[in-house]
Amino acid sequence: xxxxxxxxxxxxxxxxxxxxRSERRLPxxxxxxxxxxxxxxxxxxxxxxxxxxxxxxxxxxxxxVVANYALSRSVEGxxxxxxxxxxxVVTCAFAIAMVPLVSLVWEVVSRGARRLDGEFFNSSLVGIxxxxxxxxxxxxxTLIITLLTTLISVPIGLMTAIxxxxxxxxxxxxSITFFVDVMTGIPSIVAGLFAYALFALFFGPGVRLGxxxxxxxxxxxxxxxxxxxxxxxxxxxxxxREASYALGVPKWRTIVKVVIxxxxxxxxxxxxxxxxxxVGETAPLLVTVGITNATNVDPFDGRMATLPVYAYYQLTxxxxxxxxxxxxxxxxxxLLIALVMGLNVVARLISRFFAPKTGR
Amino acid sequence: MAKRIDCSDxxxxxGNFLAVEGVTISIEPRSITALIGPSGCGxxxxxxxxxxxxxxxxxxxxxxxxxMDGQDLYGSDADPVTVRRQVGMVFQRPNPFPTMSIYExxxxxxxxxxxxxxxxxxxxxxxxSLRGANLWEEVKDRLDRxxxxxxxxxxxxxxxxxxxxxxxxxxxMDEPCSALDPISTLAIEDLMAELKERYTIxxxxxxxxxxxxxxxxxxxxxxxxxxxxGRLIEFNPTEKIFSNPDQKATxxxxxxxxx
Amino acid sequence: MTATRTQxxxxxxxxxxxxxxxxxxxxxxxxxxxxxxxxxxxxxFLVAEAIPALxxxxxxxxxxxxxxxxxxxxIFGTLLAAIIALIVATPLAVAIALFITHYAPRRLAQGLGxxxxxxxxxxxIVYGFWGITWLAPRLVPFYRWLExxxxxxxxxxxxxSATGRTMMTAGLVLAIMILPIVSAISREVFLxxxxxxxxxxxxxxxxxxxxxxxxxxxxxxxGVIGGxxxxxxxxxxxxxxxxxxxxxxxxxxxxxxxxxxxxxxAANIALQFPESTGIAVxxxxxxxLALFVITLAVNMLARWIVxxxxxxxxxx
Numbered sequence: 001x002x003x004x005x006x007x008x009x010x011x012x013x014x015x016x017x018x019x020x021r022s023e024r025r026l027p028x029x030x031x032x033x034x035x036x037x038x039x040x041x042x043x044x045x046x047x048x049x050x051x052x053x054x055x056x057x058x059x060x061x062x063x064x065v066v067a068n069y070a071l072s073r074s075v076e077g078x079x080x081x082x083x084x085x086x087x088x089v090v091t092c093a094f095a096i097a098m099v100p101l102v103s104l105v106w107e108v109v110s111r112g113a114r115r116l117d118g119e120f121f122n123s124s125l126v127g128i129x130x131x132x133x134x135x136x137x138x139x140x141x142t143l144i145i146t147l148l149t150t151l152i153s154v155p156i157g158l159m160t161a162i163x164x165x166x167x168x169x170x171x172x173x174x175s176i177t178f179f180v181d182v183m184t185g186i187p188s189i190v191a192g193l194f195a196y197a198l199f200a201l202f203f204g205p206g207v208r209l210g211x212x213x214x215x216x217x218x219x220x221x222x223x224x225x226x227x228x229x230x231x232x233x234x235x236x237x238x239x240x241r242e243a244s245y246a247l248g249v250p251k252w253r254t255i256v257k258v259v260i261x262x263x264x265x266x267x268x269x270x271x272x273x274x275x276x277x278x279v280g281e282t283a284p285l286l287v288t289v290g291i292t293n294a295t296n297v298d299p300f301d302g303r304m305a306t307l308p309v310y311a312y313y314q315l316t317x318x319x320x321x322x323x324x325x326x327x328x329x330x331x332x333x334x335l336l337i338a339l340v341m342g343l344n345v346v347a348r349l350i351s352r353f354f355a356p357k358t359g360r
Numbered sequence: 361m362a363k364r365i366d367c368s369d370x371x372x373x374x375g376n377f378l379a380v381e382g383v384t385i386s387i388e389p390r391s392i393t394a395l396i397g398p399s400g401c402g403x404x405x406x407x408x409x410x411x412x413x414x415x416x417x418x419x420x421x422x423x424x425x426x427x428m429d430g431q432d433l434y435g436s437d438a439d440p441v442t443v444r445r446q447v448g449m450v451f452q453r454p455n456p457f458p459t460m461s462i463y464e465x466x467x468x469x470x471x472x473x474x475x476x477x478x479x480x481x482x483x484x485x486x487x488x489s490l491r492g493a494n495l496w497e498e499v500k501d502r503l504d505r506x507x508x509x510x511x512x513x514x515x516x517x518x519x520x521x522x523x524x525x526x527x528x529x530x531x532x533m534d535e536p537c538s539a540l541d542p543i544s545t546l547a548i549e550d551l552m553a554e555l556k557e558r559y560t561i562x563x564x565x566x567x568x569x570x571x572x573x574x575x576x577x578x579x580x581x582x583x584x585x586x587x588x589x590g591r592l593i594e595f596n597p598t599e600k601i602f603s604n605p606d607q608k609a610t611x612x613x614x615x616x617x618x619x
Numbered sequence: 620m621t622a623t624r625t626q627x628x629x630x631x632x633x634x635x636x637x638x639x640x641x642x643x644x645x646x647x648x649x650x651x652x653x654x655x656x657x658x659x660x661x662x663x664f665l666v667a668e669a670i671p672a673l674x675x676x677x678x679x680x681x682x683x684x685x686x687x688x689x690x691x692x693x694i695f696g697t698l699l700a701a702i703i704a705l706i707v708a709t710p711l712a713v714a715i716a717l718f719i720t721h722y723a724p725r726r727l728a729q730g731l732g733x734x735x736x737x738x739x740x741x742x743x744i745v746y747g748f749w750g751i752t753w754l755a756p757r758l759v760p761f762y763r764w765l766e767x768x769x770x771x772x773x774x775x776x777x778x779x780s781a782t783g784r785t786m787m788t789a790g791l792v793l794a795i796m797i798l799p800i801v802s803a804i805s806r807e808v809f810l811x812x813x814x815x816x817x818x819x820x821x822x823x824x825x826x827x828x829x830x831x832x833x834x835x836x837x838x839x840x841x842g843v844i845g846g847x848x849x850x851x852x853x854x855x856x857x858x859x860x861x862x863x864x865x866x867x868x869x870x871x872x873x874x875x876x877x878x879x880x881x882x883x884x885a886a887n888i889a890l891q892f893p894e895s896t897g898i899a900v901x902x903x904x905x906x907x908l909a910l911f912v913i914t915l916a917v918n919m920l921a922r923w924i925v926x927x928x929x930x931x932x933x934x935x
Contacts, residue, residue: 054757054760055760080826082826082828083827086828087828090714090722091722093711096711097714100749101737103749104741107752107753108749156653157650159647159649160651162647163651164651167644167647167648168648175655176654176655180654182918182919183654183657183658184918185852185918186856186914187858187914188856189858189889190661190907191661193888193903193907194665196668197664197668197904198664219661222657240457242413242455243519245413246448246451247444247445247469247472247523248442248446248469248526250637250639251640252637252639252640253472253473254472255643257471258459262457277740280741280745283858283885286859287893312744312859315748315751316863329748336744337742337745340742344737
């Protein structure tokens with residue numbers, strides 16, 4: 001049986017038999033070389049005609065994959081050739097998927113850096129036509145609304161997670177778990193419409209308030225907080241709860257003083273990631289908070305500017321001449337990415353440095 | 361302040377499953393009572409009913425009477441939290457709180473309950489508890505280190521210090537040495553011999569030599585088969601159990617002819 | 620404490636629980652119930668604000684063809700963009716997951732996984748910016764080629780949009796946006812494949828691909844399906860990227876590369892809502908309700924598939 005398996009099947013045998021060996025392998029550098037050659041040919045052809053990168057890359061991949069398969073099939077046999085085919089397809093697919101990330105980061109950084117100056121951070125758009133101006137009002141708006149969202153979402157989300165892990169049994173637990181799942185899937189624009197519909201009922205149609213944006217974002221953030229907090233609280237060993245109960249500590253004090261401190265690193269990470277998830281949300285803010293050129297720091301009084309909505313309007317309605325507003329839009333986008341990445345890094349640091357010390 | 365415990369006809373359930381049936385036992389104060397028996401016979405479950413820890417598990421409940429010096433632990437006015445302050449417990453695996461220092465671990469019983477204590481009093485309590493657990497000399501210079509930085513045997517003594525810091529009347533120990541090496545085990549056994557001057561101690565153990573070494577009385581639990589409830593087969597002075605037990609099942613178990 | 624609910628036999632009535640316990644448990648329970656209330660509120664308020672559009676005469680609804688005539692092309696556009704995204708993203712995501720779990724060097728794999736996760740964190744509007752300025756123009760020659768060579772297929776009939784802001788581009792941007800979630804879930808299930816299965820395959824002399832086909836794919840199949848359904852749910856509700864990338868003209872067409880495209884529900888709301896008043900707002904909210912229902916159905920199906928698998932693997 002084993003000899004059967006190591007020998008290539010009938011199709012490739014003729015070529016093998018002449019050599020008298022059942023196992024011939026290509027050196028490891030060969031596939032790379034084949035792809036290099038394919039790239040050279042593809043880019044050469046494209047350079048002769050009108051050059052387009054996308055087509056050249058497609059030619060390279062098709063050519064490289066086919067050539068590798070053919071070569072391997074003639075030398076190593078069908079089974080190994082199929083294996084190589086899949087390997088090159090999977091690797092190419094991965095490489096293709098990396099292209100957007102790289103180009104996106106490059107694009108945003110190079111375009112966004114143009115207006116990354118002091119004025120961008122400390123002036124608003126009041127009275128700005130054309131050059132200059134900044135996003136101070138939008139940065140403040142994003143900070144205020146994100147803070148409010150966190151203040152609404154974390155208590156509700158955390159207490160729900162505590163309820164699910166420490167108290168709930170039976171039907172209420174199942175239905176809350178299920179509806180948290182449902183909530184995770186609410187499209188962000190629908191959350192925005194919900195906040196609008198809610199406030200329009202009390203304040204009349206056309207209302208725009210900062211707090212509406214916070215409510216809309218909370219609908220998106222709460223389920224994320226619940227999910228991550230639930231996972232983390234479940235990881236707290238039951239032995240610690242029992243140790244606390246055995247000391248005559250009531251359940252609620254056990255949760256507050258033993259369970260939560262033990263899980264605090266994970267909770268912090270989860271909350272930070274949840275903030276990162278909503279800080280770049282644009283659609284709900286577009287329909288609830290609107291946009292303004294002036295600085296407004298009162299979330300209960302009228303429109304506020306926020307970074308994502310600011311970026312959106314600067315790009316889509318740049319005015320004349322468009323270049324200045326478009327530059328501001330890219331800088332705002334860069335700031336957003338930096339904010340999100342920064343929060344991700346903070347989350348990692350929290351989980352690294354605040355984890356309970358167990359070392360000897 | 362040691363107290364005696366009298367149990368009569370205690371049935372213990374997990375949901376609808378009867379895990380332990382009809383236990384009647386009298387545990388003497390200022391002595392060590394050992395509970396032995398094969399795995400799954402319900403000795404640990406029974407131990408956990410003595411400080412109402414059993415009911416922490418969802419669906420678990422207890423029938424019958426458990427009386428400690430005239431106080432019905434399962435009476436309608438008994439508060440499980442109060443019961444647990446009177447009956448301390450040490451677990452199989454050492455479980456110091458990982459977020460707390462050695463000092464805070466010992467002080468945990470009071471701190472977690474929100475009891476306000478002066479710094480000097482607390483220092484004194486921590487020292488006396490750690491001395492009581494034979495740990496003071498080893499840790500007095502590093503009280504602010506995390507509790508989990510100690511060795512397994514030290515951690516277990518830290519847990520004992522934590523349990524006696526709330527000055528209970530009874531101390532329950534659920535296989536306290538099963539996760540420890542022989543030297544740490546010896547240290548804990550010596551400690552138990554000292555502690556029985558002041559406390560009623562009930563210990564569950566798989567180690568029959570240990571039961572023979574440390575205890576005054578021994579209870580043997582057994583079950584007839586899988587899915588059957590565990591029962592207290594025999595409860596007698598340790599000397600009698602290990603030399604001339606009343607029941608044949610006890611003798612079989614002790615002499616290794618079990619099953 | 621649980622004891623009060625579980626110790627239900629008569630005769631052992633419990634004393635009232637401690638005040639702190641009651642307050643804390645009550646607060647926790649209240650928070651859980653608040654979530655149910657919020658969700659019910661989302662549904663109720665959307666319905667309440669949508670009703671005027673449902674009852675309004677057809678000519679008052681924007682477009683003048685009634686609510687159904689207004690929403691139908693939007694639903695079509697939403698589904699079309701999301702399905703393109705799904706078709707493109709699923710194989711790529713599986714390839715990424717396989718690459719990270721089975722092909723990449725061990726030490727590289729974790730870092731790569733983190734990079735892919737970062738893709739998920741990038742705000743949707745940034746994808747829109749990138750799609751409109753970087754991706755769309757670069758796709759135009761490719762679309763020309765499709766039109767010239769595959770123009771007989773209605774999907775690629777052309778004429779090619781000069782800006783590249785087409786349904787196909789929107790679908791591709793969405794595909795890139797849902798890649799992280801689909802590949803993350805696929806990666807998770809591929810990692811759960813019992814080593815016993817993979818080693819058994821390798822011990823039989825299988826090549827790496829044969830091992831994957833024999834052991835990994837069968838085990839991870841439903842996980843991948845569930846993951847891509849979750850991705851579909853994301854793609855359906857995605858707003859800003861589509862709003863920016865897609866050049867909208869309305870109407871229903873399968874032509875993916877021309878400049879005439881139906882909008883998606885979410886993009887349409889983002890475009891129209893800020894300038895709308897009166898019945899137009901109600902109409903948009905009604906379309907939002909339709910989107911809510913569609914994503915809800917897709918997500919529930921996805922959860923069901925994923926959970927069914929979870930139950931199954933839990934037995935192992």
